[in-house]
Structures are given as C-alpha cells and as structure tokens.
Amino acid sequence: MAVASPSFAAGEGSGGDPAKGKQVFKQCMMCHRIGPDAKNMVGPVLTGVIGRHSGTYPGYSYSPLNKHAGENGLVWSEDLIYQYLPDPNAFLKKFLTDKGKADLATGTTKMTFKLANEQKRKDVIAYIKTFSPNAK
Template sequence: MVLTSNPGFAQDAAKGEQVFKQCMTCHRIGPDAKNLVGPALTGVIGRQSGTAPGFAYSALNKAAGENGLVWTDELVMAYLPDPNAFLKKFLTDKGKADLATGSTKMTFKLDDEQKRKDVIAYINKFSEKK
C-alpha cells in the first residue's frame, strides 16, 4: 500500500493508530483484515461507499455509494462526527432525499477534529489513493 498525506491536514499516523483502537470494536485494517460488525477498512480511501467485499451494508450506506459517494480524506472527516446525518445530507444534496432514510450500522461518532485527522492519516497507510 502507498502512504499518502494530504497537505491540508496536520496529521499524525502514530496518534491515529491509537485513536483507531476505539474503531477496533467493529473494524479491522491491514492486509489480513476481515469484516466484523463493520467492514474491514483496508483500502477505504478511494473506495465507493457500501462496496467492501462480503459486508452487508445498510440501505442508507449502499444508496450513498450508488449515488456517487467515494471516500476521500475530506469526506471521512465530515462523516465521522455523525455518520447518519452525513449520509442523509449527501443523498439529499444529490436530489435523492427519498433514499435518505434508515440509518447506517455505525453508531460511533468522533467529534474531535485532531483525532479525526490523525485516524485518517493512519487509515491512509492502508489505502491506495486513485
């Protein structure tokens, strides 16, 4: 995998690895990662929402992906504070308010901006940006 960074983000991947421990309740990351309660996050940056192989996504998450949501650093930053609100707004902004129903399986919220930046830096260690 390619380590990438976004110059607009002051990131610390080592700190992000510590933050990611909270995510490990539901997610794994790395070459041998498997889906758990949440999908494996290896390669998530640059991937269409709702398409990790072998994971049963919520209708909300699949609808967002089918309507153009491809994960970037910036979109993950916006997603982590409130996953449900983010996906519903994404679909509504795409003119698909009728699909902005239900909820994602992700109940965890990460409000702290620096922790989000750091965890994104860590996740990027396992993603190939396109």
C-alpha cells in the first residue's frame, strides 16, 4: 500500500464516475448506508464522510483503532479513502505509526471488506462525494 504517494494530483479530483460508483456501493451496503435517511448498521453511515474525522459518526460504536486515528487527526478526504479501501487495518495502523502513535496502532477496525481495484475505488469515492457537502 502506497500511503506516502498521493493517488490524486492536487485539484484533479477522483477521476471516478458517480453512476458507476453507485453500482460499486452496492457491495458496501452489506454494512453501510448513505443518504438523508441513512442509519448506522454493521458500519457507520457514510453520508458526509468526506471532511469528517475518522471514528466520529454519532451513535456508532467504532473500533479503538478507528477512534484513535480520528483523535490523532485523520479527516477523510477522497485521497485518504482511496488509500484506505485496499486494506483498512494496514492504513489505520500506518497512519497512527506515522503520527508517532504506534502504541495506539493495535487491534483491528471492524471493516473487513477490501477494495483493491483502482477504478472501482475512484468510482465509489465519486459516488460517496455526492453525499458529502463538505467535500472540496
């Protein structure tokens, strides 16, 4: 996983197709919901996730790993979600370790799903962005 090298050039956007991303998001719906009436499920609501601190959606019980990442400055952006999706646990552990918080980089996140395909990640991020009014 190449967390150190950005996947999107500054200002470039995701290069994803929200319509295709809606189809990809169907895989996410086993655990997540998105939209104005979304409710927490196995995973938290993803409405407004871009621009939100990790581990902070109201009423959802996050793993300590996810909470610690948010407490140490992880704010979801298109690029960080892109880096997260191939291996959520490795991403969060590396984030905390890079912040000098290796002691907090233990355990696992609840998210076991991995999305390795680059274009599908870009597409699903483009879809999620349509529900994130704070996205830049």
